[in-house]
Amino acid sequence: MVKNIASYLVVVLTICVLIQVSFFNKETVDLSKYSTNGLVYNYTVSPNSSIIEGIDVSNDDYKCFSPFLGKSFVGFKEAIAFKESGGNYATINTYGYLGKYQFGKETLKLIGVRNVKMFLDNPKLQEKAFIANAQRNKWILRRDINRFVGKRVNGVLVTESGILAAAHLAGAGSVKKYLRSYGLDNFADGYGTTISNYMKRFSGYDTSFLKPNKKAKVNTL
Known part of the structure; x- marks a missing residue:
């Protein structure tokens, strides 16, 4: 009984407040001049299960996964770029590796790039490389x-x-040795990153876009 009375009082008080507000506020607010142009919005978006399905967040896989690029080829190359340089086209690491994808000078020569300065100054060339x-x-x-x-x-x-990610890290020859030794010959770079690390981290991307080409070169013009 007491509970019902309390609920009734709450309803009555709410009605009274609404009547009072409508009585004293007789002006009509003109919103025609209000604008949201230039405002920054923050959104809370629930995860899209169809996008993140299959990503194991208990390991490092998710750190290289973009919810927008998914496991596409673009997602593949951008994930490698993020791991290699944070996506910085102009960076040179402590071992002299260059650009967004951290190419060695000898590797660049193999694909037709000899001018290091031009390479660093040209993002389009780096993508082609x-x-x-x-x-x-x-x-x-x-x-x-x-x-x-x-x-x-x-x-x-x-x-x-x-x-292919492991070959980018260590070279195709080292990957051959790794696979044909069933993992016993596990090359590591100067920072301790191994072929096995890259095999796991960049697993399952769609690289069908890439066509095998023995004489693949970059057009530097």
């Missing part, structure tokens, strides 16, 4: 891709994108 190098590596590793994709080496599922 990434594709040319990946095409060349895909040709060199074509037999290993056919043989090992779908198998596990060092507990990591081998995928084409993992192989």
Whole structure:
């Protein structure tokens, strides 16, 4: 009974407040001159399960995953770029590796780039270099891709994108040795990153866009 009375009083008080507000506020507010132009909005968006399905956030996979690019080829190259340089076209690391994708000078020569300054100053050239190098590596590793994709080496599922990412890190020759030794010959770069790390981190991206090309070169014009 007491509970019902309290509920009734709350309703009555609410009605009284609304009547009072409408009585004293007789002016009509003109919103025609109000604008949201230039305001910054913050949104809370629930995860899209169709996008993030299959990403294991318990390991490092999610750190290289873009919810917008997904597992596409663009997602693949941007994930590598983020790991290599944070996406910085102008950076040179402590070992002299260059640009967004951290190319060595000898690798650049193989794909037709000899002018380092021009390379660093030209983002479009760097993007072309990434594709040319990946095409060349895909040709060199074509037999290993056919043989090992779908198998596990060092507990990591081998995928084409993992192989190509590892080749970007260590060179196609080192990846051959890794796969054919079933993970015993696990190259590590100067910072301690191994082929196995890259095989796992960049697994499952769509790299079908890349066509194997033994003579892949960059047009520097």
